[in-house]
Amino acid sequence: xxxxxxxxxxxxxxxxxxxxxxxxxxxxxxxxxxxxxxxxxxxxxxxxxxxxxxxxxxxxxxxxxxxxxxxxxxxxxxxxxxxxxxxxxxxxxxxxxxxxxxxxxxxxxxxxxxxxxxxxxxxxxxxxxxxxxxxxxxxxxxxxxxxxxxxxxxxxxxxxxxxxxxxxxxxxxxxxxxxxxxxxxxxxxxxxxxxxxxxxxxxxxxxxxxxxxxxxxxxxxx
Ligand code: ADP
Ligand code: MG
Numbered sequence: 192x193x194x195x196x197x198x199x200x201x202x203x204x205x206x207x208x209x210x211x212x213x214x215x216x217x218x219x220x221x222x223x224x225x226x227x228x229x230x231x232x233x234x235x236x237x238x239x240x241x242x243x244x245x246x247x248x249x250x251x252x253x254x255x256x257x258x259x260x261x262x263x264x265x266x267x268x269x270x271x272x273x274x275x276x277x278x279x280x281x282x283x284x285x286x287x288x289x290x291x292x293x294x295x296x297x298x299x300x301x302x303x304x305x306x307x308x309x310x311x312x313x314x315x316x317x318x319x320x321x322x323x324x325x326x327x328x329x330x331x332x333x334x335x336x337x338x339x340x341x342x343x344x345x346x347x348x349x350x351x352x353x354x355x356x357x358x359x360x361x362x363x364x365x366x367x368x369x370x371x372x373x374x375x376x377x378x379x380x381x382x383x384x385x386x387x388x389x390x391x392x393x394x395x396x397x398x399x400x401x402x403x404x405x406x407x408x409x410x411x412x413x
Pocket of ligand 2 (some may be wrong): 234
């Protein structure tokens with residue numbers, strides 16, 4: 192379960208809040224869509240929820256544990272239960288790692304390896320690639336050799352690798368065509384059927400409506 196209580200954020204140097212006292216709860220087994228126009232604070236909220244940005248106000252609770260730090264200050268036991276797909280797949284991947292190794296990152300780190308080690312996880316990587324509809328021949332390519340949409344699907348496969356209890360996806364289908372979007376949204380919402388708390392941010396109501404319970408806490412309009 193994921194809970195945000197009155198989280199706010201003001202970026203340094205700004206004189207307005209990018210996000211103002213937002214509260215929401217995503218119980219396990221639920222997929223929620225966060226729908227609001229561009230610039231309304233969705234990415235800020237998703238970065239706070241994924242424990243990569245410290246809010247300037249409010250509190251984040253994951254599976255009943257209040258979390259105060261961000262990134263590596265968050266206990267590994269909590270980090271491991273969370274899967275995150277950021278809005279920009281290029282910013283979220285190392286340009287020197289093949290897609291296979293990108294997907295292997297959480298598997299490797301959970302096993303105490305310091306670098307992503309694909310050969311130990313061949314079957315799991317194949318299974319994850321199939322789930323997000325990445326063809327096997329793409330797995331040995333580097334990020335600059337694939338499209339944004341393909342790289343974003345590798346990021347989703349990576350986020351799913353450890354069967355997260357909390358799955359956070361920021362505009363996960365913005366770079367995909369309509370048929371791939373439908374498949375990917377089913378994969379994401381399907382995690383809720385397996386018990387995860389799922390939160391998906393999008394500026395596109397149609398994308399969310401099909402698979403998620405839609406929230407409009409940021410004042411979005413259609
Ligand atoms: P959304 O994802 O809904 O498009 P964002 O969370 O990216 O919205 O942005 C919310 C607001 O915060 C916008 O006004 C944006 O310009 C501002 N903002 C986002 N990131 C930064 C940053 N790193 N520094 C300063 N302002 C930012
Ligand atoms: Mg955004």
